[in-house]
Amino acid sequence: MSAIAINPVHRVVRFYEAPIGKKAIMALTGVILFGYVVAHLLGNLQIFGDPDQINKYAAFLHNPANAGLLWVARSALLLAVGLHILASLQLWKLKNDARPVAYVKKDDAAATYASRTMMWSGPIVAAFVIFHVLHLTVGAVVPLQEIAPNEPNVRANVIAGFSNPLISGFYILAIVLLCTHLYHGLWSMFQSLGFSHPRYTPKLKKGAAIFAILIAIGNCSIPIAVMAGLVK
Ligand code: HEM
Incomplete structure (x- = not known):
């Protein structure tokens, strides 16, 4: 073995120490979080389906047989x-x-509104996630209803929460910020990893904007539908 050989852990640490390593971690973790936001939204949109549908989905996630998997995903x-x-x-x-x-x-032309807001939209989104978990997972904001022990009545809990315009307003604001964060994060991820091209960057930006807008519409539709009395 060569005297300068380094083990894989050292390699990873060295890679992370360089700015490109940190950018790669930002991108990788950003993609994981983005994937969660999309999957979570698809799960939540079931509230527009059959009245039992979203609760059946929650019962599946909370099934003790899936507890190991749930905790691996949460970790x-x-x-x-x-x-x-x-x-x-x-x-x-x-x-x-x-x-x-x-x-x-x-240089306002180079720095878009979304990019200038990254360092404060991030902390606000983090604060929203803490509030959201306290609200719909812990039940510290509005008491949670259950169908049976360890089987949340997600439909009733979402409706009870979003019937309060202050809670709905906060969600809508946070979701809009989350989506400006996602928009900038998505396209700048490619740029900071070196995939920058005058021909493709505008297309990437457009694609990121479309994704972010769809995610905003999907998420905001839930509090809006509850407040409008469309989900009862
Ligand atoms: C109007 C939109 C949303 C609705 C209706 C909603 C609904 C819910 C519900 C019902 C739960 C509890 C699930 C359970 O205990 O079975 C939950 C948990 C959670 N939500 Fe959301 N959510 C929304 C938006 C978001 C957004 C935008 C994010 C991320 C930025 C997010 C992140 C989370 C996280 C991290 C949890 C905790 C998951 C866990 O306990 O395992 N949610 N959400």
């Missing part, structure tokens, strides 16, 4: 959130250390 999600935040803070620090005095004139 992977938490790890992805933690690494996404850590890498973003480290990249932000690197950028600040490299240019401690900000430019007097900001």
Whole structure:
């Protein structure tokens, strides 16, 4: 074995220490979180189906036989959130250390509204997720109803929560911010990993915008439908 050989763990650590390693982790964890948001939305849209449908889906997820899988998914999600935040803070620090005095004139043409809001839309979305878990998983905001022990009445809980315009308003605001975050995160992920091309970047931006808008419409449709009395 060569004297300078390094083991795979060291390789990963070295890769992460470079800015490109942090960007790759941001991208990988971003894709995992994006996948969760899409899957979660598809699950939630079942509220527009048969009245029992979403509760049957929740009963499946909460089935003790699936508990192991559920906790593996929850742990992977938490790890992805933690690494996404850590890498973003480290990249932000690197950028600040490299240019401690900000430019007097900001290049607004290059920095879109979404990109300028990344560092505050991220924390607001994180605060929303904490509120949301306290609301619909823990039941600390509105008491949760159950069909049977360990079988949440998700339909009733969603309707009870979104009947409050303040709660619905907060969700809609947070979802819009989440979607500007997703929009910028999606297309800039390709750019920061080096897939930048004058021909493809505008297409990527358009694709990211379409995805983000669809996710915003899908998520916002639930509180809006409850407030409009369309889901009872
Ligand atoms: C109007 C839109 C949404 C509705 C109706 C909704 C509904 C729910 C419900 C009912 C639960 C509890 C599931 C259960 O215990 O069986 C839940 C959990 C959760 N939601 Fe949402 N959600 C929405 C949007 C979002 C968004 C945008 C995110 C992410 C940014 C998100 C992230 C989560 C997370 C992380 C959990 C905890 C999962 C777990 O306990 O395993 N949700 N959601």
